[in-house]
Amino acid sequence: MPKKSSRPSVADEQAAPGGAAAVDRAISLLTAFQPGESALTVTELAERTRLYNSTVLRLLASLAHGRLLRRTADGRWALGPEVARLGALYTASFSLEDVVLPEMRELVARTQESVAFHVRQGEQRLVLLRVDSPQLLRDHVRAGDVLPLDRGAGGRVLMACSGAPGRLYDQVRQDGYVMVTGDRIPGLVGISAPVWRTGTELAGALTLTAPEIRVQPSFVDELRASAARLTQALGGRAPG
Known part of the structure; x- marks a missing residue:
């Protein structure tokens, strides 16, 4: 034996x-x-x-x-x-919403800030899912809204993960997330990270937005941790 x-x-x-x-x-x-x-x-x-x-x-x-x-x-x-x-x-039985929305709600509960899930739609980005901050001062974006692809944290992540050239997108690919201030709306901070599914297929960008005066250093780690959990739940992994 x-x-x-x-x-x-x-x-x-x-x-x-x-x-x-x-x-x-x-x-x-x-x-x-x-x-x-x-x-x-x-x-x-x-x-x-x-x-x-x-x-x-x-x-x-x-x-x-x-x-x-x-x-x-x-x-x-x-x-x-x-x-x-x-x-x-x-x-056939899978619903992206069933997986992503609970994690988004938990992220909002932890940070008290708004969270959205963006997907690329041609040369724009679609707000596929959205959970609002309970605070009155916030950006008023809704699920179903179409936003610019070349402005805002979510758009920057989607472009970077689609291979867009440039120093900013190189940095996003290297860091695995982006944090921008006033990129789409003055005084609004966006933090976004990619979510992957089925290997290295991009599912979308998980994005937290908050007024600049309320942003905490912990928000980056909270957002990235949520994106990593969603990637794991969807069977994905970051390329490279």
Whole structure:
């Protein structure tokens, strides 16, 4: 019997409370695949999950039976057709609003400032979702409004993530967010960060706006943390 490794497996580290260890291990195999990889060897899967090869082989047999993984002609392992079927079902039932709006409400509750979610619409940007600040002094933008793409924090992020050239957009891509003052309305500060979905597909820009006199240094971290949580919830990752 092989000696148990002193280093816990990925499944052990990320075990579901009250869950089944075998299922946790199988999930760790599925999540071992990274964007751009078509197939992995048993050794690669074992290394990434920190499971014994013998354990990996047993799990692969069950996952192949369920068509979640398949063996390729060269003996490696790739995602199976059942993953595609489940992905299609998820996409068909998915509502961006159901995921994004609760996080926006929590961000407004923490900062007491207005939050919007912008998406690109040609050469403009659409306010897809909006949660207003409870304070009377705020910008009066509504969901459904169309705003300039080349002014305002949300527009700057959408342009940067679409590859727009220029020092400002280079900085946005490097920092992963932008903070601008008076870019669209004098005295209004906008802080925005991209939200990614399904790998590196841009879902939109999460944007907090506030009068300059009320802006707190913590707003940047709060906004970026919300954008990161949404990216994770949508199955995305920042490119690069």
